[in-house]
Amino acid sequence: MIYAVANQKGGVGKTTTAINLAATFAQAGERVLLVDADPQANASTGLGVRPGGAEASVFEVLLEEVDLRDVVRPTAVPGLSIAPASRDMAGVSLMLASAEDREWRLRQALEPVLSGDEAYSFVFIDSPPSLGLLTVNALVAADEVIVPVQTEYYALEGLAQLLDTITVVREHLNPRLRVAGLVLTMSDPRTNLARDVEAEVRSHFPDLTFMTVVPRNIRLAEAPSFGVPVLLLDPRCPGSNAYFDLAQEVVDRG
Amino acid sequence: MIYAVANQKGGVGKTTTAINLAATFAQAGERVLLVDADPQANASTGLGVRPGGAEASVFEVLLEEVDLRDVVRPTAVPGLSIAPASRDMAGVSLMLASAEDREWRLRQALEPVLSGDEAYSFVFIDSPPSLGLLTVNALVAADEVIVPVQTEYYALEGLAQLLDTITVVREHLNPRLRVAGLVLTMSDPRTNLARDVEAEVRSHFPDLTFMTVVPRNIRLAEAPSFGVPVLLLDPRCPGSNAYFDLAQEVVDRG
Numbered sequence: 302m303i304y305a306v307a308n309q310k311g312g313v314g315k316t317t318t319a320i321n322l323a324a325t326f327a328q329a330g331e332r333v334l335l336v337d338a339d340p341q342a343n344a345s346t347g348l349g350v351r352p353g354g355a356e357a358s359v360f361e362v363l364l365e366e367v368d369l370r371d372v373v374r375p376t377a378v379p380g381l382s383i384a385p386a387s388r389d390m391a392g393v394s395l396m397l398a399s400a401e402d403r404e405w406r407l408r409q410a411l412e413p414v415l416s417g418d419e420a421y422s423f424v425f426i427d428s429p430p431s432l433g434l435l436t437v438n439a440l441v442a443a444d445e446v447i448v449p450v451q452t453e454y455y456a457l458e459g460l461a462q463l464l465d466t467i468t469v470v471r472e473h474l475n476p477r478l479r480v481a482g483l484v485l486t487m488s489d490p491r492t493n494l495a496r497d498v499e500a501e502v503r504s505h506f507p508d509l510t511f512m513t514v515v516p517r518n519i520r521l522a523e524a525p526s527f528g529v530p531v532l533l534l535d536p537r538c539p540g541s542n543a544y545f546d547l548a549q550e551v552v553d554r555g
Numbered sequence: 556m557i558y559a560v561a562n563q564k565g566g567v568g569k570t571t572t573a574i575n576l577a578a579t580f581a582q583a584g585e586r587v588l589l590v591d592a593d594p595q596a597n598a599s600t601g602l603g604v605r606p607g608g609a610e611a612s613v614f615e616v617l618l619e620e621v622d623l624r625d626v627v628r629p630t631a632v633p634g635l636s637i638a639p640a641s642r643d644m645a646g647v648s649l650m651l652a653s654a655e656d657r658e659w660r661l662r663q664a665l666e667p668v669l670s671g672d673e674a675y676s677f678v679f680i681d682s683p684p685s686l687g688l689l690t691v692n693a694l695v696a697a698d699e700v701i702v703p704v705q706t707e708y709y710a711l712e713g714l715a716q717l718l719d720t721i722t723v724v725r726e727h728l729n730p731r732l733r734v735a736g737l738v739l740t741m742s743d744p745r746t747n748l749a750r751d752v753e754a755e756v757r758s759h760f761p762d763l764t765f766m767t768v769v770p771r772n773i774r775l776a777e778a779p780s781f782g783v784p785v786l787l788l789d790p791r792c793p794g795s796n797a798y799f800d801l802a803q804e805v806v807d808r809g
């Protein structure tokens with residue numbers, strides 16, 4: 302099962318959700334791959350993998366210069382591997398402007414790792430804060446989309462546009478694509494704002510919104526500086542518990 | 556004086572900084588224009604201007620279909636006008652891919668409003684969370700760049716790349732461009748993470764980092780839902796005070 306984690310609004314918890322969901326599935330014994338499709342390479346550094354340097358990344362994979370299997374690296378979590386991003390990826394949409402299959406590159410690259418002895422049972426794709434070619438590649442490669450929604454006003458604004466984009470991708474590029482769900486993130490239930498935004502999201506999208514709400518929890522923001530998911534830093538903190546519950550819900554809906 | 560507010564990391568406070576600095580200068584009696592160069596159009600909605608609809612936006616200005624003066628609208632703050640964004644702007648880099656002057660479109664559009672009776676003394680440009688054509692247009696049009704830096708780990712990661720991009724723009728497109736400063740945002744001084752990140756930013760960029768630190772303050776997140784800057788919602792809250800101090804520092808460094 303391939304999940305894209307996407308939302309063009311910046312800073313809503315895409316990378317945090319991708320890393321911590323992937324780690325929770327790996328800890329449950331699954332073989333999991335995290336693909337970092339964001340030139341910021343936050344998912345890579347959040348798992349202790351430094352971008353740059355001589356090694357190839359998802360960038361060369363999209364240009365079809367190397368095979369995805371040649372860029373995959375292990376992480377601190379047994380069972381979780383990562384295909385790291387690189388800064389150069391920011392230029393990929395101009396470099397592939399004339400390629401017929403430009404939206405399909407990531408999906409084609411993933412084909413070989415989805416079957417056989419070494420197959421991954423779960424793939425998570427972290428995407429950048431935009432609706433450009435990298436996010437489209439993630440949506441074309443995915444079976445389902447997980448949409449983190451920060452419980453703040455601006456995050457509400459972009460939801461309709463994102464769901465429109467997902468519909469367009471489903472109609473023209475990937476008929477199997479469906480929305481796994483919206484996950485409310487960084488929620489501070491003591492504030493009216495978080496409660497109001499949550500109520501509004503649940504009333505507009507009652508069936509699409511996960512019951513699990515990820516609370517604002519400093520341990521989630523601290524974990525990246527140690528290069529590990531939060532469940533390795535502090536397995537009993539509210540952040541770890543929330544992503545464990547979310548993983549359970551994602552499987553139940555799957 | 557034209558200020559671009561830029562950082563490719565998402566959710567670090569670009570829109571919040573652009574709106575509240577612009578409003579603070581307007582309240583001090585200056586004629587101020589806020590240009591929304593982000594297809595998310597958060598600066599527009601944060602000032603009560605709904606994107607979409609029949610009216611033209613910065614999108615048509617960049618395509619040279621209309622004059623900037625024809626899209627400028629008043630806001631709830633006397634002295635502050637806005638040139639709103641539109642969702643369609645997400646496609647502008649492909650639409651202008653073959654235009655020789657594609658990086659100069661915003662700068663050319665601003666020329667007429669910088670002199671004469673109706674001239675603006677300050678222009679703030681809000682940019683999207685990427686280093687694509689829209690952000691480059693903001694950097695080419697600007698005299699100075701204000702860089703919001705959230706006091707969290709991932710926000711540190713992208714700083715070097717952003718400063719590299721600013722150097723490239725200065726060398727090839729806009730020789731006058733300089734960095735006004737880095738402003739630490741959403742800081743919760745009770746956490747080690749915020750203190751550590753602040754210490755790291757100040758040690759790496761001692762002269763570039765503003766003394767003013769914008770604290771995490773719920774009023775800043777609530778103001779956009781009322782379509783007003785925080786100084787109209789709650790003039791004495793920590794958010795309003797911080798942006799007043801920051802405006803003072805920006806002027807002192809100018």
Ligand SMILES: Nc1ncnc2c1ncn2[C@@H]1O[C@H](COP(=O)(O)OP(=O)(O)OP(=O)(O)O)[C@@H](O)[C@H]1O
Binds near residue numbers: 517565566707
């Ligand atoms: N539930 C949470 N509680 C506290 N901090 C969080 C939480 N989720 C994410 N963060 C922190 O908030 C910041 C933004 O999160 P993150 O980088 O995951 O968002 P993003 O959507 O991937 O951003 P971008 O749009 O730049 O890709 C990060 O510093 C992260 O560590």
Ligand SMILES: Nc1ncnc2c1ncn2[C@@H]1O[C@H](COP(=O)(O)OP(=O)(O)OP(=O)(O)O)[C@@H](O)[C@H]1O
Binds near residue numbers: 430564565741771
């Ligand atoms: N100092 C602050 N205290 C509390 N909330 C804040 C503060 N600054 C910004 N916010 C809120 O945090 C969220 C992110 O801020 P904002 O949208 O301004 O960032 P941005 O960098 O413009 O995001 P994007 O990358 O999507 O353009 C918004 O919901 C905003 O209201």
Ligand SMILES: [Mg+2]
Binds near residue numbers: 339427
């Ligand atoms: Mg991210």
Ligand SMILES: [Mg+2]
Binds near residue numbers: 593
């Ligand atoms: Mg913004």
